[in-house]
Amino acid sequence: MRLAQHMAIASERVTATAIDATEFPELARAYQVSGVPKIVINDRVELLGAYPEPQFLEAVLRGATDPAGDQ
Amino acid sequence: MPILQPRDEDAVRTEFARIAGPVKLVVFSQELVAGDLCRQNEQLIREVAALSDQISVEVLNPAIDKERAQAYGIEDVPATVVEGARDYGVRFLGVPAGYEFSNLIDSIIAVSSGEAALTDDTKASLAALAGDVDIKVFSTPT
Numbered sequence: 001m002r003l004a005q006h007m008a009i010a011s012e013r014v015t016a017t018a019i020d021a022t023e024f025p026e027l028a029r030a031y032q033v034s035g036v037p038k039i040v041i042n043d044r045v046e047l048l049g050a051y052p053e054p055q056f057l058e059a060v061l062r063g064a065t066d067p068a069g070d071q
Numbered sequence: 072m073p074i075l076q077p078r079d080e081d082a083v084r085t086e087f088a089r090i091a092g093p094v095k096l097v098v099f100s101q102e103l104v105a106g107d108l109c110r111q112n113e114q115l116i117r118e119v120a121a122l123s124d125q126i127s128v129e130v131l132n133p134a135i136d137k138e139r140a141q142a143y144g145i146e147d148v149p150a151t152v153v154e155g156a157r158d159y160g161v162r163f164l165g166v167p168a169g170y171e172f173s174n175l176i177d178s179i180i181a182v183s184s185g186e187a188a189l190t191d192d193t194k195a196s197l198a199a200l201a202g203d204v205d206i207k208v209f210s211t212p213t
Contacts, residue, residue, distance in 0.1 A: 008206070018164065022211050
């Protein structure tokens, strides 16, 4: 969560929500959380585990790019 | 009975020496939906806020304060928004205990200054974002 929240602070475009998977089992099921931490970016890019800043950023940028081009 | 032990409070107070400005913790609670968890969350947030005179707490009920909840994008409870000079988009869904507790403390300090602890390269890439990015981080308390 730390990197995500600092990215939210750095950019008005980014929001970061920490979700307790045990308190919100329906959300965890909807996002197929089988391990933690699981990171979901714009509902289309997923990471499992902790990643260093450059790899996390790469995933965020990938998530920000809509393949349909309608962002 | 307090959630934070005296040694936790001492450690957090030491961290909070770095708070650079006012921080507001906006708590969303709804007794009828998740009474126990909402009470626990509210208590934890108030105990944390009591450790610095720079932190204020506002408690809202999404069923009553619908417009505020919508503006913050809050649909579930308990939820907490960590706000500094502006709403930076930092939210906790569930009680930020265990592993997430240190992130709560870190986010309070970070929003108090608005300074993100990221490399210049990361900041430059984020500044060029053309669309909104929603990051969900699922974790467990332990």
